Amino acid sequence: MDIRTTSSPISPSSSADQLRRAAAAVQRNNVExxxxxxxxxxxxxxxxxxxxxxxxxxxxxxxxxxKVSLEETMVAMQKSQVAFQASLHVRNRMVQAYTDIMNMQV
Structure with a gap:
């Protein structure tokens, strides 16, 4: 079995890390x-x-x-799926925070 891998410019961990950093900035209310x-x-x-x-x-x-292996394709698909799930969770938390703020009594 020949497994070829290429370095992808985007890794799911970098996308997830960026999303976590963005969410943490909002939680800290820190302007960077x-x-x-x-x-x-x-x-x-x-x-x-x-x-x-x-x-x-x-x-x-x-x-x-x-030149493209099935294994490489499956790994890229999983990376994109993990990155999408992370962004979906951040979006859901942002919507929930917005809903909570809008439901607060002044």
């Missing part, structure tokens, strides 16, 4: 140089890049490209 919006935007862009890379590898496997 780049701000929450920029950090969250870059995290979502990295998730999108990971998903696009996985889609590209899937297409290449379907076209039977000998």
């Amino acid at each position: 140089d780049e701000g929450f919006y920029t950090a969250f935007k870059s995290a979502l862009q990295s998730v999108s890049t990971a998903q696009n890379q996985a889609t590209h590898l899937q297409r290449e496997v379907q076209l039977e490209n000998p």
